[in-house]
Amino acid sequence: MPEHEDKRPLAERIAADIRKKIMSGDWVPGLKVPTNEDLRGLYGTSNVTIQRALQILKDERFLDGQAGVGVFVRGQGSQTIMPAHYIAPAGPGQPYRWLSEATKRQQRSKYRMLKVAEVVPPVEVARALGLEAKSTAMLRSRIGFLDDQPAELVHSYYPVELAQGNRLADRRLIPGGTPALLEELGYPTRSQDDVVSARPATTEEYEALEIPRDVPVLEIFRIVYSDNDKPIEVTMLTKPSHRFKMGYHLEAS
Structure with a gap:
């Protein structure tokens, strides 16, 4: 045994x-x-x-x-998401890459904003952004839908100084997404670190993502860097693990 x-x-x-x-x-x-x-x-x-x-x-x-x-x-099996497809900002006048990639897959997609506010972030987020204790960050929370089903719950945090006087502090969706806006502000995306884990869903995730029974969620903890390895965004993204897989393409250096 x-x-x-x-x-x-x-x-x-x-x-x-x-x-x-x-x-x-x-x-x-x-x-x-x-x-x-x-x-x-x-x-x-x-x-x-x-x-x-x-x-x-x-x-x-x-x-x-x-x-x-x-x-x-069912007609739709689990879907592999490749984060590398979304790292570059959208071109001028183009939608956020998460939306355009869904269109390529012939899927209907949309985002709904949940919250935009200046908050004290979780400890691991503050550490990743290099913030001092009890310092605040700009939070943008949203939920993404594919074919009218909730696909991801996203909490993104930004240094407050980057959000002053621009749409990072606006509750509306940002045309082209935040990578395009940050590039316009002089903070182009140069690299990102992802840490992927699986765990039971919180009540927020269970309800927002319509999790059945005790299915776990995939959590992606993502740090986005600009020039000189400056962290410009930390995102905590969760997806229902029975519907999605994370895919990565790596090449030997």
Whole structure:
């Protein structure tokens, strides 16, 4: 017996196994799921347990049930997001790259601003921005939607001096996004550091991202640097982990 035995209910373990098949592409969108009888034989369990497992995946929008026909893998699998596609600012008159990249994928996209305010940031944000204790930063919070589903919750912090007298302090969305505005202000993006982790959702994230059951979120802690390694933005971005993967392309130097 393994030292750390999986003691989750069997329905959750079966759902986890099927979820991996879908997210890895072994079960493609549109595939008809094996019958309950076949799944009972595969996992050696009861019909009730199989139904519970399938219901978990229906709640997570991995599966669709069609009465009298069967259960099918949903048409949209998990989506890989490549942060490198968004690091450069949008060109003059062009939308923010997150929006334009969604258009390339034939997805409908939009952002909704939640909050813009001068706040005392979390300790890790203050440390990344090089702020002294209890110093403030400009917070811009928003939620992004893809095909009318909440896709990411974003809290971005900026040094207060960068936000004075410009749209960083404005509650409205910024044409071209903040990278374009910061470049106009003389702070072009030169590099960024990302730290990616997974954890249970907070209540804010659970509600805003419409998280089903106990699905964890992906958290990306991002520091954006301008010339001379000056930190000009720190973003805490969360995404539902059952719908998104983070992708990175690295080359040997």
